[in-house]
Amino acid sequence: MADPIPLRARHARLLLVLLTRPEESGPWSPVEWELAVRAARISKLLGTIHVRLTDAGLANTIPQRAAGLLEADLRVAQHRAAMARIELRGVDVALRDYDGPLLLLKGAAYSLLGLQASRGRIFEDVDLMVPKARLQEVEDLLTMAGWESETPDAYDQRYYREWSHELPPMRFPGRPMQLDVHHTIVPVTARFHLDAARLVAMAAPIVGSRFSALHPAHQLIHAAAHVFADSDCVSRLRDLVDIDALAREHGTAPDFWAVAFAEAARAGLERPLWYALDTCTRWLATPIPSALEGARSSQRPVAPVRVLMRTMLTHTLPPHSPERPGNIARGIAGRVLYLRYLWLRMPMRLLAYHAMRKTLRTVREKLKAPRVQADAD
Amino acid sequence: MTRLSECSKRELSEMLADTGIVLDIGAASIRVRSDSPALAQALGTVYGEFPVLDHDAFCEVSASILRVGGARRYFHPQVDFEVDGYRPFEPFPADTHLPLFEWGVNWTLAERFNHCLLLHAGVVEKLGVAIVLPAIPGSGKSTLTAALMLSGYRLLSDEFGVVRFDDGALLPMLKGAALKNASIDVIQARFPRARLGPSFPKTRKGTVAHLSPNAASVTRRHEPALPGLVVFPLYQAGVETVLETMGRSQAFSKLVVNSFNYEIAGPAGFAAACRLIDECDCHRLIYSDLDSAIATIDRLTASVAERRG
Numbered sequence: 001m002a003d004p005i006p007l008r009a010r011h012a013r014l015l016l017v018l019l020t021r022p023e024e025s026g027p028w029s030p031v032e033w034e035l036a037v038r039a040a041r042i043s044k045l046l047g048t049i050h051v052r053l054t055d056a057g058l059a060n061t062i063p064q065r066a067a068g069l070l071e072a073d074l075r076v077a078q079h080r081a082a083m084a085r086i087e088l089r090g091v092d093v094a095l096r097d098y099d100g101p102l103l104l105l106k107g108a109a110y111s112l113l114g115l116q117a118s119r120g121r122i123f124e125d126v127d128l129m130v131p132k133a134r135l136q137e138v139e140d141l142l143t144m145a146g147w148e149s150e151t152p153d154a155y156d157q158r159y160y161r162e163w164s165h166e167l168p169p170m171r172f173p174g175r176p177m178q179l180d181v182h183h184t185i186v187p188v189t190a191r192f193h194l195d196a197a198r199l200v201a202m203a204a205p206i207v208g209s210r211f212s213a214l215h216p217a218h219q220l221i222h223a224a225a226h227v228f229a230d231s232d233c234v235s236r237l238r239d240l241v242d243i244d245a246l247a248r249e250h251g252t253a254p255d256f257w258a259v260a261f262a263e264a265a266r267a268g269l270e271r272p273l274w275y276a277l278d279t280c281t282r283w284l285a286t287p288i289p290s291a292l293e294g295a296r297s298s299q300r301p302v303a304p305v306r307v308l309m310r311t312m313l314t315h316t317l318p319p320h321s322p323e324r325p326g327n328i329a330r331g332i333a334g335r336v337l338y339l340r341y342l343w344l345r346m347p348m349r350l351l352a353y354h355a356m357r358k359t360l361r362t363v364r365e366k367l368k369a370p371r372v373q374a375d376a377d
Numbered sequence: 378m379t380r381l382s383e384c385s386k387r388e389l390s391e392m393l394a395d396t397g398i399v400l401d402i403g404a405a406s407i408r409v410r411s412d413s414p415a416l417a418q419a420l421g422t423v424y425g426e427f428p429v430l431d432h433d434a435f436c437e438v439s440a441s442i443l444r445v446g447g448a449r450r451y452f453h454p455q456v457d458f459e460v461d462g463y464r465p466f467e468p469f470p471a472d473t474h475l476p477l478f479e480w481g482v483n484w485t486l487a488e489r490f491n492h493c494l495l496l497h498a499g500v501v502e503k504l505g506v507a508i509v510l511p512a513i514p515g516s517g518k519s520t521l522t523a524a525l526m527l528s529g530y531r532l533l534s535d536e537f538g539v540v541r542f543d544d545g546a547l548l549p550m551l552k553g554a555a556l557k558n559a560s561i562d563v564i565q566a567r568f569p570r571a572r573l574g575p576s577f578p579k580t581r582k583g584t585v586a587h588l589s590p591n592a593a594s595v596t597r598r599h600e601p602a603l604p605g606l607v608v609f610p611l612y613q614a615g616v617e618t619v620l621e622t623m624g625r626s627q628a629f630s631k632l633v634v635n636s637f638n639y640e641i642a643g644p645a646g647f648a649a650a651c652r653l654i655d656e657c658d659c660h661r662l663i664y665s666d667l668d669s670a671i672a673t674i675d676r677l678t679a680s681v682a683e684r685r686g
Contacts, residue, residue, distance in 0.1 A: 030435035038439065038461050041489075065406075065435050072491035079641040322439070325462030 006282050009327075011039040012318035018049050019241065020285050022058050033066040035322065042319035043237045046073030047120030073122070080123040080176075081111055087126045087177040088112075092210060094145030098138060101200045102211055103129040105182060105222065106242075109213040112206045117245035121238075125169070125178035131200060132183035139167055139181065147172050147179060155357055163188065163350065185214075185222045186229055186269070187345050194267040216250035217260040224276030225269050227317075230345070232338040234316045234330075243276050244284040251287065261295050270299040278306075279313060312337055382425030389417035396432035397439070400424055403549030403598035404539050405437040405490070407482055413456065416442055416474040423475070423553040423574035423587045426595040438485045442474050460485050473577050476585050479553060483536055486550070487637040493548065494649040495637040496538030500547050501530035504682035506605035507547045508674060509538050509657070511635035517612025517664070520560040523588045524667050525674065527568040532594040533602060537637075542645045545652040546601035551594060553587030561586045567667055605681040607632065607657045608674065610664065618669040620677075621661045628659035 004021070005013050014036035017024050028036070040046045050070040053059055062070065088108065095102065103109075105127035110118035130138045143149075151157055151168035160168040166182040184196040202215040214222060223246055227239045250256050264273040274296065280286035288296070300306065312333035321327060342351055381389065381398070392398050397410040398420060409420070438460065445455040445468045454471035457464050458481035465484070469477040487495060498511035499522030508525075512518035519535055526532040533539075533547055535554035540547060553574060556564055561584065564571055572589040609623070609631055623631075632650055633639045639646045658681060664670035 029433065031433045034435050034439070042461055063435065065437065068492040069437065069489065072489060075491045075643060075645070076641055079643055082643070320462045322461040 007314060007318060009318065009321055011035050011321050011323070015039040015043065015045070015237070015318065016283060019045070019052065020283075022049075022053050022056055025058075026061055030063065030065075033063055037066050037069050038322040039319050041069075041073065042322060043235065044122045045238055045241060046070050047077035047122055048238075048241060049120070050074045051120035074120055077120050077122045081118070083175070083177050084108055084111060084123045084126050087172070087175065087179060088209075088211070090145070090172060090175075091126075091128065091142070091179070094142050094147070095138065098130075098134070098141055100134040100137075101131060101203070103200065103203050104206070104211045104213055105129055105185065106226075108211075109206070109219065110242075112209055112211065113213055115245070116249050117242050121242070123177070125180055127166075127180045127182060129182040129185070129199070132196065135167065135181065135183050139170075142170060142179070142181070150178065153361075155361070159354070163354075185218075186225050186267075191344060192225075192229065192268045194269065198266075215259070215263075216246070216253065216256060217263050220246050220250065220260050220276075221264050221267070221269055221273060224264075224273045228272035228275040229269060230341070232316070232334060232341045233313055234334045234337065235319050236317050237319060240276075240280060240284065240317060244280045244286045247277070247280060247286050247288065251289075257289060257292050257295075261292070261299075265299075271301065274299045274301070275309065275313070278310075279317065378428045380425060381421050381427050381429060384421060384429065386414065386418055386421070389421045390414040392429075393417040393420070399430040399432055399434050399436060400427055401430055401434070401598070402427075402551045403533070404493070405486060405550065406430075406434055408432065408434075408436040408439040409442065409478060409482075410440075411442040411456075411474065411478075412444060413442060413471070413474050415472070416478065419475040419574050419587075420478075422572065423589045425572065425589055426592045427590075437489060438482055440478070440481060440485065442478050442481075444471065470579075473580055475553075475574060475587065476555075476577050476580050479555060479587065482552070486537065490537075490539065491638050491641050493542065494538075494540040494639065494642050494646045496540065496632065497536070497635045497637060498538035499525075499535050499554075500533035500538050500549075500602075501525045502533060502547075502602040503530045503678050505603065505685070506678050506681045507533065507602035508606040508608060508678060509547070509604055509653070510608050510610050511538065511632055512610055513635065517560070517610055519554050519556055520563060520612065520667070521610045521664070521670060523554045523556060523560075523564050523571070524567065524671055526554070526588070526591060526594060527564070527571050528671050531597055531602075532590050535588075540604075540649045540653060541601065542642075542649055545604065545649060545656065547604055548601050549594075549598045551590045551598045553589060556586050556588055558583040563667065564588065604653055604657050605685070606674075606677055607653065607659045608677070609659075609661045610670070611661065612665065613663055614665055616663055616665050618666060618673055619661075619663040620673050621663075623659040623661055625654050625659065628657075629654045 005016050007013050007016060014032055018036055040049050053062060104112060107121060107123045108126045147170040149168045150171050157168055165184045165187050166180050170179045184194060186192050186194050199214060199218055203212040205212050223243045227233060227236045264270045277288060281288055315330045315333040316337055394412050397408045400407045441459045443457050443459055445457050455468035456471050456474050456477055457468045458466055458477050496511050498509050499518050501508050501522060510518050510522055522535050533549040534551060537550040538547060539550050574587040576584055576586040578584045607628060629650060662670060
């Protein structure tokens with residue numbers, strides 16, 4: 001019988017067992033539990049795993065010490081979710097006079113929609129989306145209400161504004177949550193042609209709030225594009241778990257898959273979606289109706305690309321090994337996928353210019369070199 | 378069972394460099410690895426009463442103190458704290474390995490231990506009464522906690538008041554008590570038999586030395602204790618000892634300010650803090666003379682123990 005877990009590294013295997021077949025953790029030794037917990041913490045998945053094990057009725061089978069650490073991060077997740085709600089309340093007030101579309105993306109949307117994907121998930125920041133034409137107005141209102149840009153560097157400011165799909169991150173002083181205001185969901189310079197107006201038109205209001213959420217198909221495409229079109233695919237298991245949860249929950253609705261494939265094709269994002277679903281089905285056993293095989297295989301990359309990508313993703317997507325963080329294969333695959341990311345993200349000339357600016361700055365910073373000073377207590 | 382103090386320098390260094398030394402500190406276990414023989418020796422002193430454990434125990438924190446490579450190591454050697462593949466801090470000078478280990482592990486525990494309410498407090502116990510000594514750095518908390526252990530109290534922790542959510546019990550988190558500057562001499566003068574690790578001058582907090590938890594405290598490190606007293610210590614040079622009873626609401630707000638994770642702990646944290654204040658007599662203790670401070674706490678402890686029967 002084929003190995004059900006497609007990864008070789010021990011920490012990553014244990015983590016996938018917890019995510020996909022948790023009942024098999026029964027005979028684990030303390031050291032195996034420890035390694036799994038460390039890998040899950042690196043991936044920010046402890047809270048999610050707590051929720052999944054509890055749902056599976058396995059809460060009592062977790063050794064007490066490991067269970068404590070799972071509970072600890074579930075509390076962090078709950079706290080961050082509460083902080084996100086405070087942030088959203090603040091945004092609501094700050095944008096009182098704004099009458100345009102106001103969408104929530106990712107975690108904030110999952111949370112307000114009450115999706116499975118939000119349970120135990122640790123919020124990093126709050127993501128909003130407004131039409132590009134209203135971006136300035138929204139930024140001004142937030143600034144007047146007290147939010148500040150977190151990006152002091154003038155070049156970075158320009159980079160975000162001209163070539164990115166969001167404003168430079170903002171923060172209300174003293175609050176833990178960062179606020180990202182987007183005008184679309186993939187970088188504007190990328191080789192994709194996503195119609196932001198269509199995202200807004202297909203969005204639906206979230207019941208009981210003034211915010212809207214992307215159409216479920218767009219939620220899935222966004223989550224897939226976030227990893228496979230807008231990142232170097234390094235340490236992205238958490239995002240994969242998001243995609244899996246969205247596919248499971250939305251996938252039961254009639255039309256969902258048909259709309260998702262059609263929308264991805266329309267935006268030129270069929271390949272990132274293919275990689276996302278391919279990895280999810282093989283790693284997380286994400287159920288995708290077999291009737292869709294035809295539609296999916298038409299979007300599949302040619303065999304050599306497929307094999308190469310699968311191999312590289314095997315090395316990069318899981319968390320680094322807690323014991324041996326500097327793995328050579330992972331390092332090489334990460335570099336290659338970083339180049340792929342830059343290639344997807346911007347045209348050659350812009351890339352060259354951007355790389356030059358970044359290099360110059362790195363040299364300047366190396367000469368100064370600040371890092372956190374530890375306190376000897 | 379073999380204790381760390383019974384191991385030779387060589388055994389300790391080999392263990393530390395190979396599978397690591399596992400310290401079961403009560404509520405948590407720490408695995409530490411390092412190629413520094415000096416750290417092995419310092420751990421052997423400060424954690425001398427701790428048993429030598431199999432390296433395959435479940436550990437909440439698995440950390441390494443690693444020499445920083447590069448040309449720098451020849452003229453200004455440094456060590457890094459690494460946990461789970463991350464190096465969250467600036468490197469320390471290589472001869473401050475133990476302070477880096479202690480500081481790094483405390484930082485990591487404070488980040489991770491959110492299944493309990495974590496107070497920044499010393500905790501000791503006598504006659505079944507746990508005494509919580511919450512304080513901001515510089516209040517003489519460590520000095521008083523150390524002195525109490527050396528006067529017959531069981532030490533639960535010098536740094537963390539670990540409050541279990543279910544029953545409000547305090548769990549031991551037993552580490553070397555970090556004494557700073559003048560308090561090192563004060564403790565050594567008053568308790569000549571106290572066992573201290575090496576002194577580390579020129580850290581960011583001045584000179585630091587770590588008091589070794591005694592055998593009685595180590596043996597009972599898996600025994601929780603029920604809180605009976607909350608005492609906010611404040612050292613002020615030259616003052617007479619003053620003991621003031623504190624109202625519940627004031628004690629509550631001072632307590633939660635001295636918590637690492639009160640906000641993260643959410644409603645459970647609020648409930649645990651309320652319960653702790655409800656079950657304890659709360660005082661502020663301003664002191665300069667250790668003996669008088671100890672005598673005051675003796676008296677308070679005895680009265681709580683008597684009331685409990």
